[in-house]
Amino acid sequence: MKTLEEIKKDIESCYSDATVTVEGTSLVVPKERWLEVAKFLRTHPEYSLDYLSSVTGVDYKEYLEVVYHLYSIEKKEGPLAVKVRTDRQKGLVPSVTPFWRSAEFQEREAYDLVGIHFEGHPDLRRILMWDEFQYHPMRKDYVQEDQDRPEKEF
Amino acid sequence: MEYTLKDTPALETQTLEVSLGPQHPSTHGVFRMNVTLDGETILKLKPVMGYLHRNHEKLAENMSWLGSMPYTDRLDYICSMTNNFAYALAVEKLAGLQVPERAQYIRVIMAELTRLVNHTLLIGFLLNDLGAFFTPVLYAFREREKILDLFEAVAGSRMMCNYFRFGGVKVDVTSDFIPRVRQIINKYPKFLDEFEKLLSENEILMARCQNVGVLPKELAINAGISGPMLRASGVPYDVRKVDGYSIYNRFKFRVPIGEKGDVYDRYYIRILEMRESINILDQAIKEIPDGEFITKEGGVGARSPRNFKPPKGEAYGRIEAPKGELGFYLVSDGTMKPYRYHVRAPSFINLTVLEDMCLGQKVADAIIILGSIDIVLGEVDR
Numbered sequence: 001m002k003t004l005e006e007i008k009k010d011i012e013s014c015y016s017d018a019t020v021t022v023e024g025t026s027l028v029v030p031k032e033r034w035l036e037v038a039k040f041l042r043t044h045p046e047y048s049l050d051y052l053s054s055v056t057g058v059d060y061k062e063y064l065e066v067v068y069h070l071y072s073i074e075k076k077e078g079p080l081a082v083k084v085r086t087d088r089q090k091g092l093v094p095s096v097t098p099f100w101r102s103a104e105f106q107e108r109e110a111y112d113l114v115g116i117h118f119e120g121h122p123d124l125r126r127i128l129m130w131d132e133f134q135y136h137p138m139r140k141d142y143v144q145e146d147q148d149r150p151e152k153e154f
Numbered sequence: 155m156e157y158t159l160k161d162t163p164a165l166e167t168q169t170l171e172v173s174l175g176p177q178h179p180s181t182h183g184v185f186r187m188n189v190t191l192d193g194e195t196i197l198k199l200k201p202v203m204g205y206l207h208r209n210h211e212k213l214a215e216n217m218s219w220l221g222s223m224p225y226t227d228r229l230d231y232i233c234s235m236t237n238n239f240a241y242a243l244a245v246e247k248l249a250g251l252q253v254p255e256r257a258q259y260i261r262v263i264m265a266e267l268t269r270l271v272n273h274t275l276l277i278g279f280l281l282n283d284l285g286a287f288f289t290p291v292l293y294a295f296r297e298r299e300k301i302l303d304l305f306e307a308v309a310g311s312r313m314m315c316n317y318f319r320f321g322g323v324k325v326d327v328t329s330d331f332i333p334r335v336r337q338i339i340n341k342y343p344k345f346l347d348e349f350e351k352l353l354s355e356n357e358i359l360m361a362r363c364q365n366v367g368v369l370p371k372e373l374a375i376n377a378g379i380s381g382p383m384l385r386a387s388g389v390p391y392d393v394r395k396v397d398g399y400s401i402y403n404r405f406k407f408r409v410p411i412g413e414k415g416d417v418y419d420r421y422y423i424r425i426l427e428m429r430e431s432i433n434i435l436d437q438a439i440k441e442i443p444d445g446e447f448i449t450k451e452g453g454v455g456a457r458s459p460r461n462f463k464p465p466k467g468e469a470y471g472r473i474e475a476p477k478g479e480l481g482f483y484l485v486s487d488g489t490m491k492p493y494r495y496h497v498r499a500p501s502f503i504n505l506t507v508l509e510d511m512c513l514g515q516k517v518a519d520a521i522i523i524l525g526s527i528d529i530v531l532g533e534v535d536r
Contacts, residue, residue, distance in 0.1 A: 024467070050375050054470065054498040056483045067483065069470050069498075073375050073389060076396050079470060102378020105506050113211070128204035128535060137209055 001077040026081035034084050035094045042099045048074050052100035057114030059139045064091050064116055095121035113138040176205050180521045183531030194516045199509045206535035214495040219462050227314040230533040235268040236475040238318035244471030244482035245320050249464035257322035258401045259442040266431040271298050272476035273424040276528045283525035284362055297345050322448025332439050339435050363418035367511040367523035377506045381478025386423045387415035393474035405434045420526040463490050477501055477528050501529040
């Protein structure tokens, strides 16, 4: 598999105004361009990352982040970790369910637990918590229901 | 007067909504399918889950790195060893720990024994769903019991093994372990032959399973399906081969694939996979060396978990669990608790295509299609 820098160059040569950055072992894509980049990675014959393994929502207190782990079954390559960041208030990120069906349940999970709203998802409902639940429990500022139970100190 | 069907007035029909589950033995736990039926044909199916949700990920973020090892046992409670394996692998990736040779072999042996347990049980329960009530399960349980005895001798527990540690395993195996594994794998092919004689060419099983719940190759890849289900659809993709994690690249084994991707293929692929697992076990117990069962660094992590702090960073570790690709995405901020701990559960993601496989089938087929996916609700709901 190509290195992250090469992938960044390839993407930027296709979409000249897209600013992709490399951070550690992953690629950070601005959310406005994420759909185009996803389509590129999915369909470009040099990558053909046809297998979306995992979708994770992370709360970094200042912003929310979605981490995608992509593999190519055709080429038996991967993983490529792609990160998309969004603000905490609205938390809008375009949905990649049209490209990879495996995002369907995983995006619902990230919406349910972290509160990321995936635009264009066919059926964005809570999946693990019940429908009337008000909060997103995987956010770092979520107040535990049982306040008597102290956080474990080591 | 001649009477034809044309003359009968059109019957007024309406669709019927049925809620299958959550408390029903055929759903393998607390899982619900909201089904819309036209007669007996399924028009729509919406899975409802979360009845067993306890936010495993939040629990893990509030305790030490090693503290959540016993909790991973409870994800897929049939295969606690492979859950431990995936978590240990991800943490080792994060902390850069090396695993000694002997421990690697012990891990592979445990993982393959777990695969035998899982696939044997699955076939038993699939036959339950087909109406062969509990006879095949008893055969399956008989064999499973022998392997669980072995787990108990080594880890102290039959199902909740909590056996893996970062950089190795908890304790070394007992002195009679290898002969006992040898005994099991000597007898297992005979049991599989017996099982197959009863089932593989059974007329009822073939009539019920063939061409039912077909999953096309393209959809299987696109929907992130993994494990035996993906291979039954004809995709030769096995994480053990592709990633070669731990020491799997040393063993010779084949990856069986199906042709059609129907329920029968998913049943048969598991029989074939068990035969390959026996193959791997055979090689592993011949080659297992003497030596340490845990690294020195790992020993520190195991004995005093408060000292175990992986460096800042993130890691994604995945293994070929019996149910599919089990992955852990971990983010460390350099403290003694994980900052983010995410489980990529194969049962959960394999359910994505449940509706696609069931549309147009009879309602009784939905039960066996669900059975052939092989879900455990502890892992689906987390």
